[in-house]
Amino acid sequence: MAVYKIKTLNNNNRMSTQELLQTINKKLEEGITNFEIEACGQHDIGGASWSKDGKPLKFTVTNPGQRVGAMAMNGTTIIVEGSAPADVGWLNSGGEIIVKGDGGDTSAHCSAGGKIYIGGRVGTRSGALMKHDPRFEPPEFWVLKNTGSFSFEFMSGGIAVICGYDCEDIPSVLGNRSCVGMVGGTVYVRGPVEGLANCVEKVKLDKFDKDFLKSGMEPFLEKVGRVELKDELLDFSNWAKIVPLPKELKEKKISVKEFKETEWFPEGLFGDLVEDNGEVYELAQTGDGRLRKPYWDEKQCVACDLCLSNCPQRAIVKEDKTYKSIDDKCIGCGICSAVCPREAWRMV
Ligand code: SF4
Numbered sequence: 001m002a003v004y005k006i007k008t009l010n011n012n013n014r015m016s017t018q019e020l021l022q023t024i025n026k027k028l029e030e031g032i033t034n035f036e037i038e039a040c041g042q043h044d045i046g047g048a049s050w051s052k053d054g055k056p057l058k059f060t061v062t063n064p065g066q067r068v069g070a071m072a073m074n075g076t077t078i079i080v081e082g083s084a085p086a087d088v089g090w091l092n093s094g095g096e097i098i099v100k101g102d103g104g105d106t107s108a109h110c111s112a113g114g115k116i117y118i119g120g121r122v123g124t125r126s127g128a129l130m131k132h133d134p135r136f137e138p139p140e141f142w143v144l145k146n147t148g149s150f151s152f153e154f155m156s157g158g159i160a161v162i163c164g165y166d167c168e169d170i171p172s173v174l175g176n177r178s179c180v181g182m183v184g185g186t187v188y189v190r191g192p193v194e195g196l197a198n199c200v201e202k203v204k205l206d207k208f209d210k211d212f213l214k215s216g217m218e219p220f221l222e223k224v225g226r227v228e229l230k231d232e233l234l235d236f237s238n239w240a241k242i243v244p245l246p247k248e249l250k251e252k253k254i255s256v257k258e259f260k261e262t263e264w265f266p267e268g269l270f271g272d273l274v275e276d277n278g279e280v281y282e283l284a285q286t287g288d289g290r291l292r293k294p295y296w297d298e299k300q301c302v303a304c305d306l307c308l309s310n311c312p313q314r315a316i317v318k319e320d321k322t323y324k325s326i327d328d329k330c331i332g333c334g335i336c337s338a339v340c341p342r343e344a345w346r347m348v
């Protein structure tokens, strides 16, 4: 299969992401399906690309930017020679993505299909929101070493395998606060785990689990070039699996406020930036709950009354030649600003 090579840096001229993706698309239309890309941080390489004849695609990439393999499709193979930054395989839909070095934060985030193989570590929130549509095979996410904190948050399906290799000095191979809100899927893990959310449990492997790991480990290690580790990683004495607690143990319902305080992040996620009273706002808020507030500039206004007649809340009042928005009626929708011919309302 002919290989089309793209070098994205020539005499200090860097090809933009858009130029690179357009070049790839043009070559795909010409029937090229095998690419070697010397990238310099361009985003979204190898993801939502396809051949019109349905031929498999292959991308071999060095130095990619974010979202390499994002939304990759069935039949696409992406090989990263080295490491990749955030969002490797974001929303992977069926591609095979191999990163021989480390993956960044949010690797495999929202992954819904295909396989992601990482030959090193991955960062925070990796595996979060993985999901499984039962009409397709579950997504798989294999990591040779460990993940950062908050991994597998709100996971609802799929399979992750965290091999804990080279993690002897790490107290938890899943970082801290992993699996918060996890409701489905399985995380196989080798090595210590601390700070696990209390909606999941860590249990021993059964025969099915061992068979799955035995069948998948060798291909994984071959792809990341570490096949010599097979025997060490298939010693099951240090493995466990994390699964959501059975439904009946989760019957107790708690409020969003309580969830935020006890489950999500005990000290408050943004505690040092804003005071969070735990209230859950309605979708459209008036007063201080608004996302934006309109400010009127009398120098611009020509008193056409368009804002007055278009405000869905009847929140604008006119007194003499002054227009005012009433805080506890206004929902910050911005219609006044959009209809004003003079840009006299500024949304802040
Ligand atoms: S932002 Fe919306 S609700 Fe508020 S004054 Fe303007 S049009 Fe009315």
Ligand code: SF4
Pocket: 300, 301, 302, 303, 304, 305, 306, 307, 308, 323, 339, 340, 341, 342, 343, 344, 345
């Ligand atoms: S739409 Fe603009 S110019 Fe017209 S009255 Fe309102 S603020 Fe003034």
